Amino acid sequence: MLKGLSDKLRESLEKLARLGLVDTSAVEDLVRDIQRSLISADVDVELVFQLSENIRKRSFEKIPAGLSRKEHVIKVVYEELTKILGEKKSEIELKPKKILLVGLFGSGKTSTAGKLARFYQKKGLKPAMICCDVVRPAAYEQLEQLAHKIDVPFFGIKAEKDSSKVLKDSMSKARADVLIVDSSGRSALDKDLINEIKKLNDILKGQTDAKQIDARSASGDFASVGYERILVIPADIGQAAREQANAFHTALGITDVIVTKMDATAKGGGALTACYETGAKVKFISVGETPEDLELYDPEKFVARLIGFPDLETLLEKARAVVDEKKAEKIIKGDFDLDDFYSQIESMQKMGPVSQMLDMMGMGKLGAKVPGGLDVQEAKMKKWKFIIQSMTPEEKANPDIINSSRVARIANGSGCKEPEVRELVANYNKVKKMMKKISPAKLKRGGLGGIFKQFGNMM
Secondary structure (H helix, E strand, O other): OOOHHHHHHHHHHHHOOOOOOHHHHHHHHHHHHHHHHHHHHOOOHHHHHHHHHHHHHHHOOOOOOOOOHHHHHHHHHHHHHHHHOOOOOOOOOOOOEEEEEEOOOOOOHHHHHHHHHHHHOOOOOEEEEEEEOOOOHHHHHHHHHHHHHHOEEEEOOOOOOOOHHHHHHHHOOOOOOOOHHHHHHOOOOHHHHHHHHHHHHHHHHHOHHHOOOOOOOEEEEHHHOOOEEEEEEHHHOOOOHHHHHHHHHHHHHEEEEEEEEEOOOOOHHHHHHHOOOOEEEEEEEEOOOOOOEEEEHHHHHHHHHHHHOHHHHHHHHHHHHHOOHHHHHHHHOOOHHHHHHHHHHHHHHOOOHHHHHHHHHHOOHHHHHHOHHHHHHHHHHHHHHHHOOOOOOOOOOOOHHHOHHHHHHHHHHOOOOHHHOOOOOOHHHHHHHHHHOOOOOHHHHHHHHHHHHHHHOOO
C-alpha cells in the first residue's frame, strides 16, 4: 500500500538518521522531502503546509527525557503524519446496527458490502445484505453472488427501479444483527442521487413510512439499533475525495469512511486525508479483491508501517487467524516433515503477500535483496505443493532419501523441473536447521511474536 510514498518517506528519515548533527537546515531539508512525497501522493497542499509548519515548530521544542534531537524529530514526523491521516482509529461496536453504504459509481460499494458482511460474520454477528442499487446493471446479481459465497442472507427485488420500495420490503423480511444496504451510485454527485440516498436515509433512521415496518433484528426492532452512514471512496481519485466527502457529509451526515483500492494505487493519500475536515474517520481500508481483504484502519499502525516501524501486533492477528498451532509447534521444535512444512507455507500465504509481512516487521527493504524479487520467490512456493504431492509418504517423512532418480520421477510427476525439486528440499533443510538454532527460551517468552522476531533477526 502506497509503496512509492512509503519508500520516499523512509529515504528521507534514513537520510536524517545518518547525519551527525540535526540543525535547522537538516530539518528544513527533511520538511521539503516530506512535502514532495505527500503532494505526489495527492495529499491536499494546504494540509501538507500545515503539517510542515508543525514539524518545523515542534522539532526544536524541549526534547523529552531519554531522546536525542534526531530521535525527537523522527517522533514528531510520526505524530504529525498520524494526525493528518486520522490520528486515532475508529471504535468498532459489535452490536446490532444498520449500515448504509454510499458513494459514486465505481467506488466499490458492492464488493465492500460483502467484505463488511464477512467482517461482522467473523466477529460472531449475523449480517444480511440488501441490494438497493437500482441503477447499475448486474448490481443485484453481483451482491447475490457475494452473499452466497460467504453464506449471508440476501434481499432485493430484481428489476425494481424504486430503491425505497426495495428497502422497505427487504427490511420487513430480514432477520439479522447487522443490516448492510448497498445503494446506487452515479458518475457524478447529482440531485437525483442525493434525493435517492436521502429517502433511504429517512427509512433507515425510522422516519416516514418506515415507522410502520414491523422488522426485527436478532436482538430487537431495527428502528432502535445503531445506524452508520458510510462513504465508500476509491483511493485512486486523489484530492477529488475531499469534495466528495464534504458533499456526502452535507447530505447525510457521514459517520465513517471506507477507502477501497488501496492495493492498486500509489496516490491514496488524498482519499485517506479527505475526511480531515468533515470529522468522519476512515474506519476500514480495502486491500484486495476477496471478502477477507478488509482491514480495520488504525492511523498509528498505518503510519508506523509507512515509515518503516514494525507492526508485529497486526502481523500476529493475521497469524492467529490462519496458523495451526499444533503444526506450528512442530515447526518450532524442528520436528516436521515436508507435509508440515508446506502446510505452514500455505498458512503464511493466507496472511497476504510476503512484502506486506516484511513491512509489518519493519523489514520492507529486505524484499529487494531476495534473488529475482519476492514475486518470483512466491511463484516458486506455489509450485512446491505439486512437487510435494508427487512424493511418496517415505520421501515426505525423510527427504534425505531423495536421490537423482527420485528427483527425476518427482519432477516428471509434478510437471516441474529437477532443479526446482532440489531447491525445495534445500529450503526445507535450511528452515529445519534454522529453527533448531532459535532459542526456546526466547520463543517461550515471546510466543508467536518471538518467532517473528527471531525470523527477522536471521533474514
